[in-house]
Amino acid sequence: MKPIRILFRSISSAFKSVIRNLSLSVASISCIIITLILVAFAVLLSANINNFTSDIEDDLTMVVFVKKETTDEEIEDLKKNIDAVPNIRDVVYKSKVQIKDEMSKEDETYNRIMSEWKEDENPLKPAFIISVDKIEVMGETANTIMNLEHVDIVKYGKNMVESLVDIFDIVKKVTYVAVIALVFVTAFLISNTIKITIYSRKNEIDIMRLVGTSNMVIKLPFLFEGLFLGIIGSILPVIFTIYGYIFLYDKMGGVMFTKIISLINPYDFVFKVSAVLVVIGAVVGMYGSYKAVRRYLKI
Amino acid sequence: MSFIELQDVYKIYKNGVTAIADMSLKIKKGDFVFVIGHTACGKSTLIKMLYREEKPTKGNVFVGGVNVAKLKNSKVYKLRRKIGIVFQDYKLLPKLTAYENVAFVLESYGYKESEIKPKVIEALTRVGLKEKLRSFPDEMSGGEQQRVCIARAIVNKPKVLVCDEPTGNLDPDTSKEIMKVIDSINKEMGTTIIMATHDRDIVNRMKKRVVVIKEGVIAGDYEKGSYKVDEAH
Incomplete structure (x- = not known):
């Protein structure tokens, strides 16, 4: 007390x-x-x-375009290889048909142009949409992916990021x-x-x-x-x-x-x-x- | 062992001044001792060493069995609770009444309000200030303020009362009254009293033990002594 x-x-x-x-x-x-x-x-x-x-950071993604002639098996292998790269949080594969559909929905002009394409005339490339853990090292991650087989182009807003x-x-x-x-x-x-x-x-x-x-x-x-x-x-x-x-x-x-x-x-x-x-x-x-x-x- | 005992005590200040040199002194429980001497002879230093306001440079100072010289700073408050101190300048808090000035000591010890009130009233009654409980220091005479200071010193029933020139600021008649109060505390409560003073009349009239200090050493120690001008000066 x-x-x-x-x-x-x-x-x-x-x-x-x-x-x-x-x-x-x-x-x-x-x-x-x-x-x-x-x-x-x-x-x-x-x-x-x-x-x-x-x-x-959550919204920033990296798009990895796959070379045109790549087979489905090779794409499957590439996905595994991308998954193994450090700093990768999520990988989503989009076939050229999916990309075409999405682009058509997004914009009326795209829709008009793309609707005229026949199935085997689709010039788009399949792609992986990748999100990363740390955007500070996004450049390094992009370089690593760029060196993988069947990868055509890696795009991300490098300078802006x-x-x-x-x-x-x-x-x-x-x-x-x-x-x-x-x-x-x-x-x-x-x-x-x-x-x-x-x-x-x-x-x-x-x-x-x-x-x-x-x-x-x-x-x-x-x-x-x-x-x-x-x-x-x-x-x-x-x-x-x-x-x-x-x-x-x-x-x-x-x-x-x-x-x-x-x-x-x-x-x-x-x-x-x-x-x-x-x-x-x-x-x-x-x-x-x-x-x-x-x-x-x-x- | 005596209640208060100094063993070969030295006090040398940082500026090199020796205030106390090789002093040994014994005071029994219940004694009344005057410490006299001229200004700067070392009596205030001696008094302050008893309540550890000053620390001896060498030697031992025992108060109630405690070696004050070796007491840790954090334990000093325990010693001071056993010692009542009466100051020449009263050291009252101007914004507190007589009652509050005495009560705050017990409050700071953590006593209950119900315990504090009777103790404070008892202490103020003992010094004859029962009627002045609600007076502030500036509404009281010098003698009354000194009584409040004494009441504050004895409210916790200390074993020893250390008085540093308590009548130094008072006229002869008021001084006599204050001495009556202190004498009654010694006789009725059995409190050991050590008083440094310059007041020749008081020392001569009261016939108590007198310790004479001269240049930091004990020049005389007399049972029922008196103020001898040639020794003190």
Whole structure:
């Protein structure tokens, strides 16, 4: 019971301290709000980038055209050989008849032209539609397949894929670095606030030490104060995330600029991001105050 | 072993000043001891070593069987719970009432509210401040503030009360009243009292044991002694 009593007294003391040093608390909460809003931006952006990167990765396929004179048995062998190449996720074979049918359905002009072809006049080549695990090494996979027997042409959006991968990679890295930097800035601000609180309560801390208060009991209220500042500071960013993202999603019709880049559905997603913000606020608050307590509370 | 015992204690500060040199001293449980000497003679250092605010450079300092010199920093609070400290400048928290100033000690030890109230009222009654429970320090006289400081020191019923010039800021009449309170704590609660003081009248009137410190060493130790000007200065 004693530790629980001490815990509750620490919480109440921390709460009183937040109120007592209101102007200081407001200043640091404001800093936390700004930082967490920026963190929210970065998290929303990087999650969406991850999302449409994987969408694009899922959609990106490689088409392997087979030489015209290849027999069915050879095609069967080729499929086995392609399956054995690393980085292959899925292989679908399409005969020249299937390709003709699909193209006819896709476009009226194709349909008009192709409908005039007799069965043995079909000039199309059979093909394998291949999806890969990692688009970063799609080029290597294509080269390997190109060297297999009976393969005529291997086609994939080489330049587009590579530049997309590069751009997304840079954007992701920048947002990660920004999030980490902002988290440290927040921790530093909280640490400073707690430092000032410690100085303003120096007299009280000295007396507590002298009358035999344990170090833990002296330190706990400051840790809780950091925790409170972090959690209170995360309230506005959470509201901003939930309402801001839902508003943007509705306004933009669930896509960014083009239908290729779809945004993550807000339900569930905004609540997860909000939880992340509260946790970052709380952890960073505690960490900041822990740093200040360790450094400035000489007991 | 005596309740408090110093064995060949040295305290040399980082700036090279020797505050205490080869000091040995024994104090029995329930004793009342005045520590006298001129300013910077080492008496405050001696007092501070008892509650481990200062650590001896060499030697042993035993308080209630615990060697304070070898006590880990993390365990110091346990020692301080057995020692009540009375300061010259009272060290009260200005935003707390007399009651709260005393109660917060027990709160920080984790006592229940129902245990705290009777103990605090008992301590404040003992120092004659039952009527001033709700007064803030700035609404009280110097003597009353010192009584709150004493009440705070004795609320956990410590075995020893260490007083560092408790009457230093008070007029002679108020000093007498404070000494009455401290004397009654010694007699009625059996608390060992060690008091550093400059107050010649008090020492001469009370006829208690007097330890005279001069330049960091014990220059005299008298049962029922008095403040001898030639020794202290």
